[in-house]
Amino acid sequence: MPHIPVMVNEILTFLDPKADQNFIDCTLGDGGHAKAILAHTAPNGRLLGIDADSEALEASSVQRPASRYGERLITVNANFRDLAAIVKENKFGPVHGILLDLGFSTSTLERERGFSFMKDEVLDMRFNPKTGIRAAEIVNGWNQQQLTELLEEYGEEGLAREIANKIVAGRKTRPIVTTKQLVEIILMAYREKLARKRHPERSEGSRYIKKGRDSSPRAQNDSVWQRVPWIGGIHPATKTFQALRIAVNDELNALQETLPQALEVLQSGGRFAVLGFHSLEDRIVKQFFKDWTDVKMKLLTKKPLVPTQEEIRVNSQTRSAKLRVVEKI
Ligand SMILES: C[S@@+](CC[C@H](N)C(=O)[O-])C[C@H]1O[C@@H](n2cnc3c(N)ncnc32)[C@H](O)[C@@H]1O
CATH class of the missing domain: 3.40.50.150 (Vaccinia Virus protein VP39)
Structure with missing residues (x-):
């Protein structure tokens, strides 16, 4: 288009x-x-x-x-x-x-360099792909504190710390190299927040949410886990992607x-x-x-x-x- x-x-x-x-x-x-x-x-x-x-x-x-x-x-x-x-x-x-x-x-968005959170692409985000660091290098290389600050400062992301924690935990299993992997991590953080709001008795440390997915019987029917929770008309990945793009391109x-x-x-x-x-x-x-x-x-x-x-x-x-x-x- x-x-x-x-x-x-x-x-x-x-x-x-x-x-x-x-x-x-x-x-x-x-x-x-x-x-x-x-x-x-x-x-x-x-x-x-x-x-x-x-x-x-x-x-x-x-x-x-x-x-x-x-x-x-x-x-x-x-x-x-x-x-x-x-x-x-x-x-x-x-x-x-x-x-x-x-x-x-x-x-x-159509250049397949990871600018869009609606498609599965390599996590790059450089305007000029011949120079600079790729988004994947930040996501896999920066420590939890650096990632939190990045998401707070450049994304004004309310769940900065939670998303940063999940990135750091997720990349231990395998490097995060695609937009889809990153979006799944962000959605996990948002869904946990929504689940906590709906079911305050579930703390982050609850045995159901600990592994990043709520596997409780009740959650199987919980629509929060079935769909992307657009918050105020904004996709949950919007702010994280903005922050990364700003950092990658300085x-x-x-x-x-x-x-x-x-x-x-x-x-x-x-x-x-x-x-x-x-x-x-x-x-x-x-x-x-x-x-x-x-x-x-x-x-x-x-x-x-x-x-x-x-x-x-x-x-x-x-x-x-x-x-x-x-x-x-
Ligand atoms: C919003 S678009 C411009 C659209 C344009 N005005 C039009 O009518 O089609 C921004 C463009 O600026 C380029 N861009 C972003 N940051 C840049 C930079 N620091 N130096 C040069 N170009 C940049 C992007 O690659 C993109 O093509």
């Missing part, structure tokens, strides 16, 4: 691309935003499209056919944390606008390093839009914009813009999106 670009109209309104201007899309992905920007900057405006995932770059809709935009399009397979160097190497400028659409796309540090570089490469009057999808990244963007407002930039979105109800209805993955935009002074 192709990725549906998020908040395109709002991004076009705020970046305000015009004929012959140059833009940087730091997260090219399927190219939905890039295409829209290129349409507005015709006939001679250029776009520098960056993506850490070489498969994403190759498959991007802006590359089909390859000659479509000619010299107007430059693509670079790199991490956006090297933004200033990439701009310099490609002698790209003046830069009128920059877009960061954080995280992963629908196509990323996402928060990459973002932190990129924000000042974006300001540096923008020309005066140029605009910078950041689309975030969870509170950890939005907090970093919000703070950075706050620190530099009226010093190096004007804040164009006092409050973050969010998708319309209609957009969320059509594309539920946008529901947590927040868009913040500034203009360089």
Whole structure:
């Protein structure tokens, strides 16, 4: 399924691309935003499209056919944390606008690198599979305390300690190398919690739950064990997968390093839009914009813009999106 670009109209309104201007899309992905920007900057405006995932770059809709935009399009397979160097190497400028659409796309989920908890795949999660550590190395190598902190900090996971304990216990039997193995472990932690809620007399140390599965006669008919307990509409593995993905790709540090570089490469009057999808990244963007407002930039979105109800209805993955935009002074 192709990725549906998020908040395109709002991004076009705020970046305000015009004929012959140059833009940087730091997260090219399927190219939905890039295409829209290129349409507005015709006939001679250029776009520098960056993506850490070489498969994403190759498959991007802006590359089909390859000659479509000619010299107007430059693509670079790199991490956006090297933004200033990439701009310099490609002698790209003046830069009128920059877009960061954080995280992963629908196509990323289809790359069979373990981004999805709904499929059984290798536990990898690297945007760029040529470099860095795989999720399986963290899951099998970090100690219980490190795993707990990871799930708490990057996943804001309420059952961090329980899941970490189960990972450490589970990997003693055999290494955890697939998404399915990990999801089963997470479900076990959630199911135990639900069972304790329903049957408070069963402590974690009870003889039934000790082995990770409730084998009591009563539990055989207990629906808690039969189905995935979606909590508040969220799959129990969501937060653990988010935490691992952030750690594997060092996402928060990459973002932190990129924000000042974006300001540096923008020309005066140029605009910078950041689309975030969870509170950890939005907090970093919000703070950075706050620190530099009226010093190096004007804040164009006092409050973050969010998708319309209609957009969320059509594309539920946008529901947590927040868009913040500034203009360089
Ligand atoms: C949400 S998608 C972008 C979708 C795109 N705006 C579109 O309209 O199709 C994010 C993309 O950024 C890439 N990405 C994530 N972190 C990156 C990083 N640090 N450096 C470069 N690319 C990154 C991912 O591989 C993914 O393709």
